[in-house]
Amino acid sequence: MADSPKDKLKYSILKVIDVSGFKVFDPPVRLIFGEEPQKQIRDIAKYMLLPILFIGVCILAWDIIGPNHKTKSGEVPNPAKVLVAYSDARRFDQREDEKNHAFEVTGSERKSEVKRVESKLAQLEKEQANLQKKSSEIAQAAQKSLDTQLAPIQEKYAALKAKNESAEEVREAEMEALAEKIALKEAQPEKLIALLKQATVAEEKEKEAESILKDQMDLIRDNPPEEVKEAQLVTNKVADEVQHHKKLLAILTKENKSVKEASLLAKAKEDAEQLAAATTGKEVLKEAKSIVKNTERAESTSEQSYPRTATIFWQTRRSLATVFVGFIIAAGVAIPLGIMCGLNRIFMACMTPLISIFRPVSPVVWLLIFQIIVGAFFLPDPASHPLFVFMNDSLNPFSSLQTNPAMIFSACTVAMCALWPALVNTALGVSAIDKDHLNVAKVLKLGFWSRLFKIVIPSSLPLVFAGLRISLGVGWMVLIAAEALSSSDGLGKFVWDEYQNGSSQSFANIILACFVVGIIGFFLDRLMIILQRLVSFDDGSATA
Amino acid sequence: MSIELYEPAPERLNPKFVEISNLVKSYPNPYGEDFRVVEDFNLNIRQGEFISLIGHSGCGKSTVLTMLAGLNEISEGGIIVGDREIDGPGPDRAVVFQAPCLMPWLSAYGNVMLGVKSVYPHASKAEQKQIVEHSLSVVGLADAMKKLPKELSGGMQQRVGIARAIALQPKVLLLDEPFGRLDSLTRMELQDVIIDILARENLTAMIVTHDVDEAVFMADRCVMMSNGPKAGVGEIMEIDFARPRNREVVFNDPKFFEYREHLLAFLEQRSHIKGDTRTHNRENLIGYMNKAELIDLEQKLSVA
Numbered sequence: 001m002a003d004s005p006k007d008k009l010k011y012s013i014l015k016v017i018d019v020s021g022f023k024v025f026d027p028p029v030r031l032i033f034g035e036e037p038q039k040q041i042r043d044i045a046k047y048m049l050l051p052i053l054f055i056g057v058c059i060l061a062w063d064i065i066g067p068n069h070k071t072k073s074g075e076v077p078n079p080a081k082v083l084v085a086y087s088d089a090r091r092f093d094q095r096e097d098e099k100n101h102a103f104e105v106t107g108s109e110r111k112s113e114v115k116r117v118e119s120k121l122a123q124l125e126k127e128q129a130n131l132q133k134k135s136s137e138i139a140q141a142a143q144k145s146l147d148t149q150l151a152p153i154q155e156k157y158a159a160l161k162a163k164n165e166s167a168e169e170v171r172e173a174e175m176e177a178l179a180e181k182i183a184l185k186e187a188q189p190e191k192l193i194a195l196l197k198q199a200t201v202a203e204e205k206e207k208e209a210e211s212i213l214k215d216q217m218d219l220i221r222d223n224p225p226e227e228v229k230e231a232q233l234v235t236n237k238v239a240d241e242v243q244h245h246k247k248l249l250a251i252l253t254k255e256n257k258s259v260k261e262a263s264l265l266a267k268a269k270e271d272a273e274q275l276a277a278a279t280t281g282k283e284v285l286k287e288a289k290s291i292v293k294n295t296e297r298a299e300s301t302s303e304q305s306y307p308r309t310a311t312i313f314w315q316t317r318r319s320l321a322t323v324f325v326g327f328i329i330a331a332g333v334a335i336p337l338g339i340m341c342g343l344n345r346i347f348m349a350c351m352t353p354l355i356s357i358f359r360p361v362s363p364v365v366w367l368l369i370f371q372i373i374v375g376a377f378f379l380p381d382p383a384s385h386p387l388f389v390f391m392n393d394s395l396n397p398f399s400s401l402q403t404n405p406a407m408i409f410s411a412c413t414v415a416m417c418a419l420w421p422a423l424v425n426t427a428l429g430v431s432a433i434d435k436d437h438l439n440v441a442k443v444l445k446l447g448f449w450s451r452l453f454k455i456v457i458p459s460s461l462p463l464v465f466a467g468l469r470i471s472l473g474v475g476w477m478v479l480i481a482a483e484a485l486s487s488s489d490g491l492g493k494f495v496w497d498e499y500q501n502g503s504s505q506s507f508a509n510i511i512l513a514c515f516v517v518g519i520i521g522f523f524l525d526r527l528m529i530i531l532q533r534l535v536s537f538d539d540g541s542a543t544a
Numbered sequence: 545m546s547i548e549l550y551e552p553a554p555e556r557l558n559p560k561f562v563e564i565s566n567l568v569k570s571y572p573n574p575y576g577e578d579f580r581v582v583e584d585f586n587l588n589i590r591q592g593e594f595i596s597l598i599g600h601s602g603c604g605k606s607t608v609l610t611m612l613a614g615l616n617e618i619s620e621g622g623i624i625v626g627d628r629e630i631d632g633p634g635p636d637r638a639v640v641f642q643a644p645c646l647m648p649w650l651s652a653y654g655n656v657m658l659g660v661k662s663v664y665p666h667a668s669k670a671e672q673k674q675i676v677e678h679s680l681s682v683v684g685l686a687d688a689m690k691k692l693p694k695e696l697s698g699g700m701q702q703r704v705g706i707a708r709a710i711a712l713q714p715k716v717l718l719l720d721e722p723f724g725r726l727d728s729l730t731r732m733e734l735q736d737v738i739i740d741i742l743a744r745e746n747l748t749a750m751i752v753t754h755d756v757d758e759a760v761f762m763a764d765r766c767v768m769m770s771n772g773p774k775a776g777v778g779e780i781m782e783i784d785f786a787r788p789r790n791r792e793v794v795f796n797d798p799k800f801f802e803y804r805e806h807l808l809a810f811l812e813q814r815s816h817i818k819g820d821t822r823t824h825n826r827e828n829l830i831g832y833m834n835k836a837e838l839i840d841l842e843q844k845l846s847v848a
Binding site for chain 2: 437444
């Protein structure tokens, strides 16, 4: 089969593709190695191009249909807007990185950084001034054309309004006169009522005619020419950059860790000098206190880190960490329990009611229960609880994620909901073990533990991993909901915050988050499939 | 292959090494009645003897073998192996199953080692390794020890199964249709492997088979079972070929065809009858005994 090194390479690539479950990439690889080109091209057309075409059609449909639906938070964003939201999120994240760097940088590096930012700022401000000038010119020109467009309508509107007002005055006078007559018993009150009804109808008609014209004017005002919009956009962008660089400069020169520390230490030194020069005991005490305070603050400054604003990328990392914590708890509980269930029918009978009752419970209920129960462990001051001190200070992947009780009980909720598929599948895998294998174990007189570890567990592994795969999928879904509800940082909270703050880009951000959640879910599933195939002794052909 | 190994001094041969007496396997149905698959099965096996058990499918051949292996509960009667009545499975009675039943996640070596470790827990690592390697080389797998079952052919897998059984150094080797799923060429190879091993290790063995040629070629005595339910020993046929057996010699021997015809006639005759079909005549009673017992009986008779 695999004779030449080229063939070997080909088959090893194909094997990787097969194990990772990306069968779609099989034909292109074969095509590259020149195996039956016509067949491969046919396969590529069938299983790659057509699906891509279909996705393209879907995106096109979204692009066309989406903006037609007007909602309270603006129209449904089209794909381009979601892409813009993504690039904005990228830029935001990048800027946070820059700020973080500006906060940490010290010595000569800081100085050169200050110089760089200053020159950049000067350049940007010049550009901004230019653009502002240009954009105001464009806006003026646009205003002029707008005015010429609006003038005739405005004239019409004024004329109509004057006409309507005079008509109303006439009606009022008429009615007043009639009312006088009625008071003198010279006319019937029914007449006046009829007249009033007529007046209302006439007024409504007049108002309608006015509002049509008003709408026409609004439409013209609300849709300034494209070039104005574009100029505004470009100007805003540069203004944004200017703002960012100003902030950077401020961080570099004032908030920077080393700068702050140095200034505090300088203050302490000054205090020491003043203390030496002090004459009264009161002054000495005051200066000594100040020295202690400033040195302490300098020390704490050196331990500080830049308070990053949460970006979608950071939220994603935190969600992933939470789901893995929850998943590991779930696996740690479900696999031993599942094995016990599979081995012992009495234990299974004891567990069945628990499983049947708790499995259908909604994640929301679990979240609330865990919020109360788990929250109680970290009272009264969660931030100083040894677990969080340990995790935030020294446990590497978690130190940047600001672990807190909300994360723990979100993870517990994930664990509680992800538990069941793994548990049930493990129990099934253990109890469905091949009778022949058990007979072999009997003949070989294997003890309980070696039967468990040499026969039962290995033979149930494929089903266990199938269960874990479902568990991880469930966990990921549950987590997003739990985060949204519990305000635990993560993608769920990101979506919820975006929904609440309702800026112009919120809707696009929510859709962006939807894609992020989906794509990560997909990759988590792939990961589990690969693990499942690696533990399957039958080449994993049973799983799709 | 050495002939000396096969022919131990006759006085050391225990004529009742395996003693199966009044063996019954019954399954109670929900109405309080017993469904008796096997009833009053009696058989003595001499040490070092090879018994083949043949009969129509479903007659309870495998039931008898699994009861002897201890994998199937004995309803009534008893089985004595060596000097002890059996109680559950044990490494003194190794089984080769119809399917190789290898652990797919273990290599050939690992599969054999699994049993060795459990039966010789106190042996040193080197000794265990030696036992495993020896048994694998006996079945001709010295070069494929590290291979996983899926990398082996069906015949090779069954060889691993045989190696696993003999690595336990059992007193009795039980073969439950071990070649049923193999093609005839592989089957012949493995028959030779088994005959070879038995000759070397002087094992007592029982094989359950459908194959008339196999039953005649391999065994010293062929036990024909009557049809179930209530199956028992129908007839016992001594097969008198020299050991170690040579396929060509045996298959060209006119006696082979006599034995074969006899067996086929038995099976043919029984294929129409249900229930207890045992014929309790003197010939058949003699058939219940093995050679040693028969000599014993004849001596007694001549004295009288």
